[in-house]
Amino acid sequence: MKKLLLTAAFLTVLPMLCPLLAFPGQALLAEKQTARSAPTAPEDRTVVEAPLYTRQVPSKEKSYDESVTVRLYTGGTIRELSLRNYLIGVVAAEMPASFPEEALKAQAIAARTYTLYKLRLYEDPSQAESHHGAQLCDDPAHCAAFTDLAVTAASLWGESKETYSERVSNAVCETDGMLLAYDNAPIAAVFCAASGKMTESAKDVWGADIPYLVPVDSPGGEDCAKYYGEKRITRSDFCAAFLKEYPSAVFSENDDEWFRSVHRTESGSIRTITVGGVEITGTALRSLLGLNSANFTLRREGDELVFSTEGYGHGVGMSQYGARCLALSGQSCDEILSHYYPGTVLQKKNPDA
Numbered sequence: 001m002k003k004l005l006l007t008a009a010f011l012t013v014l015p016m017l018c019p020l021l022a023f024p025g026q027a028l029l030a031e032k033q034t035a036r037s038a039p040t041a042p043e044d045r046t047v048v049e050a051p052l053y054t055r056q057v058p059s060k061e062k063s064y065d066e067s068v069t070v071r072l073y074t075g076g077t078i079r080e081l082s083l084r085n086y087l088i089g090v091v092a093a094e095m096p097a098s099f100p101e102e103a104l105k106a107q108a109i110a111a112r113t114y115t116l117y118k119l120r121l122y123e124d125p126s127q128a129e130s131h132h133g134a135q136l137c138d139d140p141a142h143c144a145a146f147t148d149l150a151v152t153a154a155s156l157w158g159e160s161k162e163t164y165s166e167r168v169s170n171a172v173c174e175t176d177g178m179l180l181a182y183d184n185a186p187i188a189a190v191f192c193a194a195s196g197k198m199t200e201s202a203k204d205v206w207g208a209d210i211p212y213l214v215p216v217d218s219p220g221g222e223d224c225a226k227y228y229g230e231k232r233i234t235r236s237d238f239c240a241a242f243l244k245e246y247p248s249a250v251f252s253e254n255d256d257e258w259f260r261s262v263h264r265t266e267s268g269s270i271r272t273i274t275v276g277g278v279e280i281t282g283t284a285l286r287s288l289l290g291l292n293s294a295n296f297t298l299r300r301e302g303d304e305l306v307f308s309t310e311g312y313g314h315g316v317g318m319s320q321y322g323a324r325c326l327a328l329s330g331q332s333c334d335e336i337l338s339h340y341y342p343g344t345v346l347q348k349k350n351p352d353a
């Protein structure tokens with residue numbers, strides 16, 4: 001039914017493409033971080049590793065993930081923990097543990113890759129972030145979400161805590177040391193909950209031209225409960241919120257004139273839109289209004305503006321519900337990853353590498 005509502009939008013879609021400047025690869029991260037500041041806390045102190053989840057899969061080979069220590073800012077403190085325990089906490093926080101095994105493994109590899117990408121990025125002092133002295137934080141909008149299963153497994157999964165903890169742990173342990181590389185370096189393996197029917201390019205969303213973050217078909221997003229979303233806001237509240245951020249905007253009595261020059265990406269999201277005479281990106285408007293995605297249409301109902309969204313998240317890189325769908329259709333984790341990050345190579349690091 002919601003699809004019918006989408007057709008009632010009064011936005012005029014002009015599929016015009018604006019050439020954007022290409023950015024070097026690392027600009028992706030810098031771009032993402034401009035809208036956020038590093039987390040703050042009243043005090044910094046380092047807590048030495050406490051076991052998160054100790055029932056790990058026995059391995060005949062030496063573990064790369066166990067050989068790497070990361071410093072994570074979480075819960076107001078800095079924890080030092082093995083990459084393995086960190087990734088178990090990330091996969092548990094980022095993807096439903098009920099997802100198919102191959103989707104969980106794809107998530108583990110994507111999370112490991114993104115972690116190594118960030119650690120490498122911050123070797124450059126000019127790119128380093130404080131994180132209060134840590135390398136990573138648990139803000140999903142900044143690094144990745146993280147949960148300490150030793151504390152949270154029961155509340156997350158109830159009686160299934162052992163089963164699900166083991167599923168997550170297995171996904172990490174069975175992919176030990178595996179990462180996605182481009183030009184022999186870990187990629188910015190960003191992911192989102194559910195893209196639209198196609199993923200978005202990093203260029204369209206963040207202005208960074210990344211060869212492996214380009215639009216690909218993405219099935220199964222509709223299985224996400226938040227795939228179709230709706231945000232209602234009164235006209236006056238919208239104007240107030242917009243003017244607070246963009247004071248030069250002008251809103252006439254005729255609200256048909258408020259929204260102009262809508263340019264969409266190849267995948268359907270708003271690339272740019274002119275609101276009250278001010279051109280902004282769809283991502284910026286999404287952030288301002290707290291929309292589920294930048295793939296939206298708009299209609300008017302009485303005094304309200306109704307934004308109808310499709311997809312959940314920024315839409316770039318691996319769609320988690322897409323990974324679930326591909327896994328259910330029989331694809332392996334490496335097939336899922338090569339689909340969502342085209343042109344990348346799956347590598348395996350050894351402990352001594």
Ligand SMILES: [Zn+2]
Nearest residue numbers: 136137142143
């Ligand atoms: Zn962070």
